Structures are given as C-alpha cells and as structure tokens.
Amino acid sequence: MEEISKHTYVLQQLRELFLAMGKATLFNLRFFRELFLPPTEWREILRQCYLMGWKSLPLVSITGFIMGLVLTLQSRPTLVVFGAKSWLPGMVGTSLIREIAPVVTALICAGKISSGIGAELGSMKVTEQIDAMEVSAVNPFKYLVVTRIIATTLMVPLLVLFADLVGIFGGYAGISIKGDISLISYATKVLESLDFIDIIPATIKSCFFGYFIGMIGCYQGFNAANGTESVGKAANSAVVIASLSIFIIDMLAVQITDLML
Amino acid sequence: MKKDVSNKESDSIISIQGLSKSFGKENQVLKNLNLNVNKGESMVLLGRSGSGKSVAIKCIVGLIKADSGSIKVFGKDLLAMNTQQLNEERLKIGFLFQSAALYDSMTVAENLGFPLRRHSPDLTEDEINTCIKAALESVGLIDAIQKMPSALSGGMRKRIAMARTLILKPEIMLYDEPTTGLDTITSREISELMVKIQEEYQSSSIIITHDLACAKRTGNQVAILQNGRIGFQGTYEEVSNSTLPWIQEFFIDKK
Ligand SMILES: Nc1ncnc2c1ncn2[C@@H]1O[C@H](COP(=O)(O)OP(=O)(O)OP(=O)(O)O)[C@@H](O)[C@H]1O
Ligand SMILES: [Mg+2]
Secondary structure (H helix, E strand, O other): OOOHHHHHHHHHHHHHHHHHHHHHHHHHHHHHHOOOOOOOOOOHHHHHHHHHHHHHHHHHHHHHHHHHHHHHHHHHHHHOOOOHHHHHHHHHHHHHHHHHHHHHHEEEEEEHHHHHHHHHHHHHHHHOOHHHHHHHOOOHHHHHHHHHHHHHHHHHHHHHHHHHHHHHHHHHHHHHHHOOOOHHHHHHHHHHOHHHHHHHHHHHHHHHHHHHHHHHHOOOOOOOOOOOHHHHHHHHHHHHHHHHHHHHHHHHHHHHHHHHH | OOOOOOOOOOOOEEHHHHHHEEEOOOEEEEEEEEEEEEEEEEEEEEOOOOOOOHHHHHHOOOOOOOOEEEEOOEEHHHHHOHHHHHHHOOEEEEEEEEOOOOOOOOHHHHHHHHHHHHHHHOHHHHHHHHHHHHHHOOOOOHHOOOHHHOOHHHHHHHHHHHHHHHOOOEEEEEEOOOOOOOOOHHHHHHHHHHHHHEEEEOEEEEEOOOHHHHHHHHHOEEEEEEEOOEEEEEHHHHOOOOOOEEEEEEEHHHH
16 A cells, blocks of 8 residues: 555656656747747846846856965965976866866856846746736747846856956965966966867856756746745745756766867 | 616627636636626626636736637637737737736836837837826826835835826726725725726726725626626626625625
C-alpha cells in the first residue's frame, strides 16, 4: 500500500517537473517569436538597459575590485614559494577574465536583476497591471518580457567586461601593496599573458548568463500565482534558479570551449 | 434616461449565450449564462461576493477564456478571434478593474498616456497632454497629474483608472465596482460621471456594483447573477419591487 502511494508521489512530482519544463520551453519560444514581431519597444529597452546596466555599476565595481585584490593576495604566497612571482599579473588576468569575473558578476546580477524582475512582474501580475495592459491592447509580453530579456542579454556581458577591468585594477592594488611593480608594466604583463581568444568565449558565455537571468526572472514573475505571497516566491525562485543555471551554463561552456579550441 | 429594452439580438452590442467557466473540477463559477446589452444601455450586474461577476466581464474582454458558450461583441464572435482581431475589439472596450490596476512604475500622466501613445501614433506630444488633462479634469483630479500611484488614496486611484479607460473613448464600458471604497459624495460624483459619459458617447456599459444608489442612478437594466447564471433581469424598479425573497435580500437595507 505504502509502496503504491510512494510511486504515485514520485510520478506526480515527475509529471509536474515535465510540465514546468514544457511551460518554460514555450515561454522561450514565445520570446523568440515576439522578438521579431513589430513594434519594437525601443524606449523601454533603453530604459531597462539604463536601469539594469548603469544602476548595477557600483555593485559590480566593488565586487570586481575585491575579486582582483583578494585573488592576488591569496595566490601570491604560493607563487612566491615556486619562485614564479612574475606570473602573478598574468595569472590574475586570465583567471578573472575566463572565469571569475563572468561567474561572480552573473551571480550578482541574478541576485539584483533577476529577483528584481521577478518581484516587479510578479506584483504587476498580482495587482492586475498585466491584465490592464492586455485589455488596452498592448502586448504585455512584448512590452515587459521581451524588453527585459534583451536588456539583460546586452547588459550582463558589458558589466562583465567592466568587472574584468576593475578586477585587473584590483589585482594591481593587491600587488602594489608590496610595491614592486608599476601600473604600466603590470598592465603590459596582463595583456601579454592574455590571448584575444580568452575574451570571446567569456563574452559569449556572459550573453547566455544575461539571457537566462532575464528569462528566469520574467518567467517567474509573469507566471506568478494570485496573491501577494506569490510575489516573494517569484523573486526568490528567480534568484535560486538563475544562480543554479549560471553554474550549469558555466560547466557546459567549459566543455564546449575545450572542444572548439 | 430609462427606456424600454427589446431583447432582439440584432441591436445588441454584447450578446452572451450559454457562457460557462469553471476553475478546476470543483469550482464551476458560470453555468450557462445568457446576457444581452443593447446599444446605449447600461446593465447593472448585481450578485453576491464570489458569484462570478468579475469573471463574467473578464470573459468579455478575453482576459479569461470561457470553457464554452459564445460571446458576441458588435456582432462578432470573440471566441473565434485571433489576437490581432481581439485587440482591435479591445480598443473599443474600456475596462475599469476592481483593483484599479494603475501601473505602479509610472506617474499618473504616464499611466494615461500609455494607451494613447501606442494606439494614436500621429498625435503630437501637445495633443497627448491636452487629452490627458481633459481626462483628468473629467474625474476631478487634475492636481494629481505628476503623482505616482502609490501617493494616491484608493478612491483617487479608481478615478485615475477611470480616466485612463476613458481616454481612448471606448464604445463599451465595463466597470468593476467603480464606487466601492469611496465616500457617498464621491461615489455620487462618479455615478454622475458615468451617466454623463454614457450620454455623451452613446456608449453601452456593464456596471458591477454593490452600491444600490449607484445602480439606481446609472443603470437602466439590472441583472442579478445567481448560481452562475442571470437569475433575474429587469429595470431597477422591477427588481427592487420584486417579491422573491432572494432578490429582496439585496434591497433589505434600502427599505
Ligand atoms: N484566476 C482565477 N483562478 C481561480 N479561481 C478564480 C480566478 N478568478 C476567479 N476565481 C474564482 O471565481 C469565483 C468568482 O470570482 P469573482 O472574482 O468573479 O467574484 P465576484 O463576483 O467579482 O466577487 P466580488 O464582488 O467579491 O468582486 C471565486 O470563487 C474565485 O475563487
Ligand atoms: Mg469582483
């Protein structure tokens, strides 16, 4: 008897998982369909880019700087033991650009932007604002969802590039605590150790991070259930799912880059 | 403004036949509902809380998809329309939400301009501003033009929401509890405004309300929703003088 109820429970959970995946897939497809339908809401896209990009700069600057600084301070003793202190700039630059800046910036954006979108759209849904848009014959998906996903897909890579710069500068701050290198020769060393090819996979990866950050926030908010409680839930699950998918995308990206290079 | 009403389908603006809607297996809200609204007529919809009044008018604008039945607006079947055709119809319908549903992130002026900017692209910025001011003046809230919705009281939000629906000069108005939560003076003003709009634009309307004074003032037909269908329909006098006990219950306080 208990066996059976366990089975039905598992089956039901699986069913719900597949239903959710199906719904999310349809949401994605709808995005690509409506992306190319006129009219494009340029004003709203710009406004969202400003809100998401510009307003996240302080946070991204601080975390970027600290990442670079800490990375340098932590790696320095080990490199000194091996007598490879001069590799420090190159090592810091490469690890920042390839991995740390994209992932940490994306996680910050998941916390700030994805949850923000989830809460905003969730409360619009709950207070019937999305319905109000629909009855005034404005396509709410186009106006709210498409614009936000475009904005995150564009802005997250830019924020990552910015975090790269600030992080490298933070690395310099870490090295110059011991005071044995000038900014110019530090920068030269970083650039020497970098291939241009390092930036491209990282930027493509960041675009995917941005897409998923926007997509997941919008999906959670747009599909929030009735009642104010679901606004909090939408914001919360947006952060959790977005953060998780950042790691999954990161893992896939490493495999793909390995295969291609 | 009372006039007699023929139930001929030909001059009916909204014609609902056999509308059913249920949420889940248990909760059947509308069961085979029939309702006709003729040109220039305002239909007051009474019914107890949770009887499905909001669901019924949301079906008319396609916000909720009906399970079965037919909804004809201007003689065209709503359920057979694609999104584009539906949107064309929606432009002729003004919908006042029970919760007002103002856009939180926009000022009052932006709230009013939002539908206008999208649907009348040839208007200049000056013309848009004139329309916004005129709409706000008609609801008596011109001072609130630069305020955010969060800075307004519930009643003010409702009036702004009303201005936002009026700005597109709809031919059909659907009001979901326009006077709920307002003091008696303001609700009388709102009721008078509704009558004025109706006479000015010759619009037809469905008014959901629990406010009998508003019902009396604005409606020339009253329909009572009971068990998912229209249980009784007639003029305000007919309904209020009815001897049926379940109808009397709506009017007990009035006596
Ligand atoms: N989106 C929805 N999902 C599930 N059930 C719903 C939904 N909308 C309405 N209902 C159900 O439909 C029934 C009628 O709701 P409705 O909002 O139409 O009531 P109402 O007549 O407008 O009441 P009130 O006067 O309190 O506004 C309720 O039992 C409600 O639970
Ligand atoms: Mg209601």
